[in-house]
Amino acid sequence: MKIATFNVNGIKARYGAVSDWLREDAPDIAVLQEIKSTDEAFPREIAEEACYELHTHGQKGFNGVALLSKTPLEDVTRGLPGDDADEQARYIEGTAIGAGGAVRICGLYLPNGNPAPGPKYDYKLAWMARLEARARELLAAEEPFLMTGDFNVIPEDRDAARPEAWAKDALGLPETRRAWRRLLNLGLTDAFRARVQGPGHYSFWDYQAGAWSRNDGIRIDHFLLSPAVADRMTDCTIQTELRGREKPSDHVPVWLTLDA
């Protein structure tokens, strides 16, 4: 089973790119972020024409996440538990039933948090604490799961071309990295880092200042795997090539392959 996460930066602007990607690369499950669309305005035919079941959790103009699956997902839920007043569409879960067993897919678009310090950074840290609580629940239930999406977290210096440029940014601040390590310390696996240790592997390049042409990137799109799912991983790769195409997103897909 192949699962891909992709921050598309607007599903309408990326209609052609995402449509081509689904047909050519055919993930079994696609986890999308920043659809920037309401559920009603989402172009459903992008999924239907490529034979995907579609589940969206959108809002007008900003944020928004989606799950696309070749086979039906069970128990789809929307929103991250822990704050009933949170109106931002950043989280969706569904259970995939594969030959290797059931996996709970948690798709997320973690808050950017800039400027830091400030209320937006407070919201990011509170959101990360809620994500940790959700991970604890799933671990306690012994439910195999993965959390994937745009985490807006640069885990370590090797995950940025210029780490010094991010040291005081909400994506790279020590408190952000501590919250990330709390997730790892629960026993979750950073899938890409379990496969590749070296520097120079990124998933985002800013549109500005020729960041892509200078390979001035950061790795912020991740897969975190529960122990049972980590045991099933056979590969994890970044589809860097997509960033060089016409009218790209500023993020590229990250892929996870599980046995069966």
Place this chain on the structure above:
DNA sequence: ATGGTCGTTTAACGA
């Protein structure tokens, strides 16, 4: 130190 680029929505705001 500033501005540089996109997407959504149409004057800024978010990233």
